[in-house]
Ligand SMILES: *[C@@H]1O[C@H](CO)[C@@H](O)[C@H](O)[C@H]1NC(C)=O
Ligand SMILES: *[C@@H]1O[C@H](CO)[C@@H](O)[C@H](O)[C@H]1NC(C)=O
Ligand SMILES: *[C@@H]1O[C@H](CO)[C@@H](O)[C@H](O)[C@H]1NC(C)=O
């Protein structure tokens with residue numbers, strides 16, 4: 638345990654201290670209209686495109702089987718939220734932060750992805766950097782002038798918070814009476830993080846509202862993927878309500894302070910509505926009303942096993958659906974590429990406020 642902690646500390650220091658050359662083109666912005674060129678990403682597995690450690694399931698088959706055809710560190714059979722948002726913005730999906738010294742440096746012009754699967758605003762079960770530590774890494778790059786002020790002011794930040802803090806809360810504590818105060822502390826920390834990202838020069842931020850947690854396969858498995866958990870969905874409701882309220886307050890505070898330019902620069906990507914709409918759409922498209930829309934494509938063969946689990950002699954302890962391209966969920970927690978494709982189509986109108 639102590640050893641692990643030292644390792645993590647070591648990694649964090651290492652992560653934040655390696656020098657990178659400036660990636661900005663020196664004549665940036667001259668003459669040409671300057672569309673958004675960069676995406677900086679913070680958060681968890683809904684946004685991670687390869688930072689997660691190699692022992693993670695996302696680096697094992699059948700993850701990545703649709704795209705790129707092998708595991709890529711994405712928690713899906715293919716593309717995830719970050720990829721679809723980058724595509725909508727007309728840029729390449731930003732490189733994972735952990736690859737920054739190994740890739741062609743010109744790729745860093747598209748921004749960087751600091752998200753790690755399993756993390757939250759607070760420490761969770763995952764040992765990877767929480768959102769504060771992710772922003773610390775970003776800050777140290779900014780302080781090294783890897784990106785210019787102009788680069789940053791024309792960038793967008795994507796912040797994903799999909800509920801690992803609540804999973805950790807349930808596992809560690811589970812005391813329902815303390816839940817409302819915990820939700821408030823999550824939102825306060827999240828809003829603090831958003832202010833920090835803006836303070837570092839990124840003026841445009843898209844932050845996710847929680848998806849319906851109670852409808853994740855992890856929680857619907859007990860009803861054979863039929864019924865959502867109303868208690869987990871009420872966490873989503875409370876979280877999203879408080880998020881909207883805090884962001885309204887933030888905007889009000891800022892308009893009092895006269896910084897009206899920032900008023901439209903913070904948008905919520907409403908994953909709750911998008912998941913509900915996408916599930917509804919896919920269910921009706923499939924034309925087979927008997928199909929269970931909440932059932933994931935990749936499931937453990939027995940209780941205790943999960944997608945990607947392989948036993949002795951390479952025996953697969955999981956079962957795959959025949960058509961991942963029509964599924965919504967890939968595994969117990971994450972949408973499939975198809976799921977993300979449809980979900981992101983419902984986010985375009987919010988995102989367009991940032992353009
Ligand atoms: C890096 O990528 C750019 C653009 O794709 C290319 O022009 C350049 O030659 C590459 N540099 C190296 C060292 O591979
Ligand atoms: C985030 O992680 C760092 C390093 O492990 C820790 O010191 C800090 O307390 C954590 N921050 C929050 C808000 O949990
Ligand atoms: C699922 O919901 C239906 C309709 O609300 C209800 O009749 C049924 O008992 C529920 N099943 C389980 C396993 O909770």
Ligand SMILES: *[C@@H]1O[C@H](CO)[C@@H](O)[C@H](O)[C@H]1NC(C)=O
Pocket residue numbers: 828883884886887890
């Ligand atoms: C808005 O301003 C009030 C008064 O200064 C402060 O207490 C509050 O935390 C601010 N809210 C946000 C979301 O920044």
